[in-house]
Amino acid sequence: MTRGPRDLVEEVLAVVAATRPGEVLTYGEVAVEAGFPGAARAVGRALADHGGGVPWWRVVTATGRLVPGLEEEQATRLRAEGVPCDRGGVRRTAR
């Protein structure tokens, strides 16, 4: 049934909800995983509007920057999951 780009929100929430502790992804990655490449902005909007109930703190910007306004909140949650990060951003050089 015509599952087109009508439920970007549901797809995004599904991707974020499917992440496991310690896993950090960017808005662009979520957009691709959700099936909406290039719609990183729409992803941020989806989480901002429907981000309740999903581990939104595992989503950061492409530059490793945390969500503006919720930096301490996100940084605390990430650190609680074993992700080395600080208020300035996530340290994703752990490869």
Place this chain on the structure above:
DNA sequence: TATCTGACGATAG
């Protein structure tokens, strides 16, 4: 239907 906004991304200065 048109216009503006935004939890983005990349490049330039």
Place this chain on the structure above:
DNA sequence: CCTATCGCCAGAT
């Protein structure tokens, strides 16, 4: 490292 600008897409008014 920081700010500014353009391009991108989807949602809200």
